[in-house]
Amino acid sequence: MKTLIVFNHPYDGSFCNALLMAAKRGAEQCGECGVIYLDKENFNPVMSSHDLHAFVLARHEPEKALALLDKQVLAYKAKLEEAEHLAFIFPVWWMLMPALTKGFIDRVIVPLVAYDYAPDGTMQSRLEKLKRVTVVTTMNTPPDVYERNFGNALSKALFQGTFEAIGIKNCHWISLNMVSGVDEQQRERWLKRVEEYFSSETF
Amino acid sequence: MKTLIVFNHPYDGSFCNALLMAAKRGAEQCGECGVIYLDKENFNPVMSSHDLHAFVLARHEPEKALALLDKQVLAYKAKLEEAEHLAFIFPVWWMLMPALTKGFIDRVIVPLVAYDYAPDGTMQSRLEKLKRVTVVTTMNTPPDVYERNFGNALSKALFQGTFEAIGIKNCHWISLNMVSGVDEQQRERWLKRVEEYFSSETF
Numbered sequence: 001m002k003t004l005i006v007f008n009h010p011y012d013g014s015f016c017n018a019l020l021m022a023a024k025r026g027a028e029q030c031g032e033c034g035v036i037y038l039d040k041e042n043f044n045p046v047m048s049s050h051d052l053h054a055f056v057l058a059r060h061e062p063e064k065a066l067a068l069l070d071k072q073v074l075a076y077k078a079k080l081e082e083a084e085h086l087a088f089i090f091p092v093w094w095m096l097m098p099a100l101t102k103g104f105i106d107r108v109i110v111p112l113v114a115y116d117y118a119p120d121g122t123m124q125s126r127l128e129k130l131k132r133v134t135v136v137t138t139m140n141t142p143p144d145v146y147e148r149n150f151g152n153a154l155s156k157a158l159f160q161g162t163f164e165a166i167g168i169k170n171c172h173w174i175s176l177n178m179v180s181g182v183d184e185q186q187r188e189r190w191l192k193r194v195e196e197y198f199s200s201e202t203f
Numbered sequence: 204m205k206t207l208i209v210f211n212h213p214y215d216g217s218f219c220n221a222l223l224m225a226a227k228r229g230a231e232q233c234g235e236c237g238v239i240y241l242d243k244e245n246f247n248p249v250m251s252s253h254d255l256h257a258f259v260l261a262r263h264e265p266e267k268a269l270a271l272l273d274k275q276v277l278a279y280k281a282k283l284e285e286a287e288h289l290a291f292i293f294p295v296w297w298m299l300m301p302a303l304t305k306g307f308i309d310r311v312i313v314p315l316v317a318y319d320y321a322p323d324g325t326m327q328s329r330l331e332k333l334k335r336v337t338v339v340t341t342m343n344t345p346p347d348v349y350e351r352n353f354g355n356a357l358s359k360a361l362f363q364g365t366f367e368a369i370g371i372k373n374c375h376w377i378s379l380n381m382v383s384g385v386d387e388q389q390r391e392r393w394l395k396r397v398e399e400y401f402s403s404e405t406f
Contacts, residue, residue, distance in 0.1 A: 010252045045248060045302035049213045095364035096299060096356075099248035099306030105297050150364050151354030153299075161298035161353050 003027035004083035008038045008090040008101045022191040026198030038100045045103015058111035077113045092139035115166040125167040133171045138179040206230035207286035211241045211293040211304045225394040229401030241303045248306015261314035280316045295342035318369040328370040336374045341382040
């Protein structure tokens with residue numbers, strides 16, 4: 001199984017970085033694992049007027065639209081097309097993903113890259129190999145508070161509102177909560193759990 | 204009353220741009236109105252390791268933290284400190300704010316800029332003049348669907364999870380829905396409503 005992890009954290013010593021290493025170790029037990037390092041690759045998360053023009057042209061003038069797409073977006077398109085398991089690892093800031101990950105959604109989950117339009121205008125995934133999307137996050141809010149007070153805003157937007165909307169229904173969220181307060185043993189248990197999860201082809 | 208509008212849309216001909224003009228006309232009827240054009244000012248929405256370091260130092264070594272802050276963030280800090288009414292205008296993409304606006308939250312709503320820590324560690328707004336936060340958005344999802352299926356993810360994160368969390372409780376959301384399908388008359392009514400809203404000092 002081919003895994004592609006989209007990673008976002010500015011600090012190399014972060015727990016997210018340890019989670020990335022664990023996920024990679026797991027994924028490599030059942031196949032290849034590629035990583036997109038959004039920070040280190042200086043991904044530009046800002047939707048430009050060119051991007052928006054491509055978005056508008058995509059349905060009826062796909063060739064013109066493709067010609068407008070950024071090189072970095074096209075490079076990520078090639079990686080996405082090979083992925084069977086797509087994962088995101090990032091810290092939750094102000095109850096949501098950081099801007100860099102949101103920009104990956106805004107600029108890469110676009111028509112002609114991640115989905116096409118059916119004749120009736122609905123979205124259909126064009127990532128034919130993709131079987132699963134996983135999001136691994138860290139936050140300092142308890143899970144029940146995040147659900148009750150913030151309505152699980154992250155998974156609502158990223159799963160129901162994005163991946164499920166383009167037809168990818170097999171979405172999983174590994175939410176690691178109250179991270180700053182836990183001890184080393186709990187962190188080790190989480191890393192082990194993440195490694196095992198990514199090593200499994202069945203889901 | 205001093206109004207500060209944080210604007211985010213990459214296309215000058217957008218309806219968001221018309222909303223900005225209407226909001227500005229309204230705000231100028233009751234005082235000064237400044238605008239932060241996130242796209243045109245090339246705001247960098249990506250939290251750097253420097254920013255993160257400043258965030259970590261802020262509570263116990265504020266002078267060191269301030270020295271690490273980006274010039275653009277400091278320029279926005281000066282504008283925020285004067286604002287009595289802070290507003291955001293942006294399109295909803297994938298159920299949330301665009302990356303650029305999320306980056307404004309990540310990088311500018313930080314300790315020593317937008318809030319300080321009380322002795323018990325809770326956040327307290329340091330924007331002493333700020334009386335109201337308003338968000339004006341466009342989207343193509345009906346309001347009841349956005350509430351039912353996506354739990355109003357945007358207002359949950361941006362109001363309850365951000366501004367209310369730092370003590371700014373007076374938050375209002377003007378959500379304009381199904382924008383791509385409405386006629387010119389409806390757009391005119393919306394622009395008028397927005398102009399009137401921004402011209403009012405009472406709320």
